[in-house]
């Protein structure tokens with residue numbers, strides 16, 4: 001593969017590391033071990049008294065087969081009965097949550113993820129939504145999104161989603177090249193992808209997102225250029241371009257991937273920079289770490305207005321103060337605490353049967369956590385931080401409190417990645433490629449782990 005010279009290349013290789021993606025701070029590996037999961041009901045009742053907008057996530061874990069690169073929490077099953085038993089538990093969990101009174105808050109963001117939410121049948125999808133709609137009410141402009149798999153999604157499902165108010169569909173493509181698809185065990189034709197997108201547009205679903213992954217076996221620059229061009233021809237409102245996260249210590253099936261065929265770091269970088277160039281040349285705004293959006297998409301507008309947010313669903317414009325998450329392995333944030341449900345289907349069913357909810361671990365955020373989260377997510381989302389405003393909000397002198405962190409950012413400033421000014425930290429356009437590196441100095445847990453000799457290699461995925 002040819003490698004075009006780039007000012008970013010040497011820097012990317014120098015800064016390549018293993019680091020969190022910061023959909024939350026602290027990340028789940030750093031949650032305190034002494035969190036009492038049985039406090040979940042109290043947290044919900046506290047949260048019920050707030051008037052802030054609410055986010056809602058529903059995890060539907062079933063997939064027809066397992067893609068080898070997958071990092072999600074999935075259950076490989078086509079059994080209707082099995083899904084019905086899961087939906088029984090989900091309904092019970094919704095009832096438990098609703099009993100707290102939290103349904104009086106208005107939902108501004110509602111998302112079905114998985115797994116493959118459209119793997120279950122249409123009547124089962126209706127059942128899930130009926131339970132939710134009975135317990136919650138939605139803002140008129142709520143973002144209502146779902147992940148669909150074009151290989152299993154029917155036109156009837158899409159029509160129902162549109163009629164029910166879903167206004168965004170998101171789907172994995174990863175790569176259109178046949179040899180790559182074969183190697184990752186996800187064979188999905190362009191025709192299948194287009195059929196679902198055409199149906200979504202026909203029924204009035206206004207926003208389509210496509211996920212791509214680079215760093216997969218047999219990917220080449222020419223092949224990925226073809227994939228990006230085909231995506232550009234479809235012109236989705238949003239594209240996510242993820243670096244393949246190889247975490248076989250958590251996802252054993254990834255060991256079946258042919259690592260010999262994975263492009264080198266240098267080749268991956270060439271692929272990423274070329275894709276970046278193609279999306280930007282086609283008019284897409286580069287958002288945060290790995291997203292692209294058409295200029296009139298609300299994600300691009302929120303970036304321009306400096307109000308972009310980030311939560312467990314990724315980049316968003318609608319982060320309410322709290323997020324209720326339902327279903328196995330889902331992570332919510334309630335009344336200043338993170339709460340995660342049991343990882344496995346069996347444990348989720350058991351806990352919900354026993355007590356109505358399935359929280360098994362969590363983390364009560366400290367004032368220091370909230371401060372550092374505002375700093376990290378502010379940089380990751382809006383690429384600029386008003387350090388005086390953050391200091392005033394949290395009652396600290398920013399420069400004093402973060403003297404060490406600011407010192408550690410100086411080499412990044414020398415490399416042109418950040419600008420450290422009185423009252424602000426600004427990420428440069430070049431620095432946007434290094435967002436995780438810019439955020440890392442502010443991660444007190446990462447620092448503590450390093451001090452103990454850990455380097456995150458077997459905790460987080462590589463940045464390159």
Ligand code: SF4
Nearest residue numbers: 063066067070072115
């Ligand atoms: S369809 Fe999606 S969630 Fe299911 S195994 Fe493949 S990548 Fe994972």
